[in-house]
Amino acid sequence: MSSLFLTLAATTPADGDNALVKITQDFGINLPSILAQMVSFSVVAYVLWKFAFKPVMATLDERQKKIASGLQYAEEMKAKLEAAQQASEAQLKEAQVKARDILAEAQKAAKSFAEKQQQEAVERSAALMAKAQESIELEKKKMLAEARTEIARLVVATTQRVLSQQLSEADRARYNEAAGRELTNA
Numbered sequence: 001m002s003s004l005f006l007t008l009a010a011t012t013p014a015d016g017d018n019a020l021v022k023i024t025q026d027f028g029i030n031l032p033s034i035l036a037q038m039v040s041f042s043v044v045a046y047v048l049w050k051f052a053f054k055p056v057m058a059t060l061d062e063r064q065k066k067i068a069s070g071l072q073y074a075e076e077m078k079a080k081l082e083a084a085q086q087a088s089e090a091q092l093k094e095a096q097v098k099a100r101d102i103l104a105e106a107q108k109a110a111k112s113f114a115e116k117q118q119q120e121a122v123e124r125s126a127a128l129m130a131k132a133q134e135s136i137e138l139e140k141k142k143m144l145a146e147a148r149t150e151i152a153r154l155v156v157a158t159t160q161r162v163l164s165q166q167l168s169e170a171d172r173a174r175y176n177e178a179a180g181r182e183l184t185n186a
Helices: 002-011 016-027 031-163 169-185
Strands: none
Touching (some): 031 169
16 A cells, blocks of 8 residues: 555655645545554564464474374374284184194094004904914813813723723723724714
């Protein structure tokens, strides 16, 4: 507005002072008061700019930078979280595969051990059966030998009574042999 007044004052002829006074009076403008207000406004604007707006603007800029860095940090953390989740999922899958492998190996080992134990048990039972069979066979032969001896003695004793005579040792041996042969053949 002051530039308008200066422009008007510069463009009017020598009566400019009167024209400027007339305009200011017509509009009710007091020039010294306006100049004082302009100086006051400039001082207040400078003080506000220096001590209020500048620190507020600096604080706003600083906060915007912090917000931007916070958002960038959040994005980085989000990316790291996703990477960590993917890594943990991969480790979990790998652990599951290893667990399956270990379980399969344990099952194979258990099956192999069970089969081995079963085979050893079968072999032991077969060995026991063979020993028992041999023992039975020996016992049978022993009993047959004892039975033959007893039968031969009984035959001799019976024959002696039947014949009522005393047999000599040679006759007795001959009868025993004959009885033994007949029992062996029977």
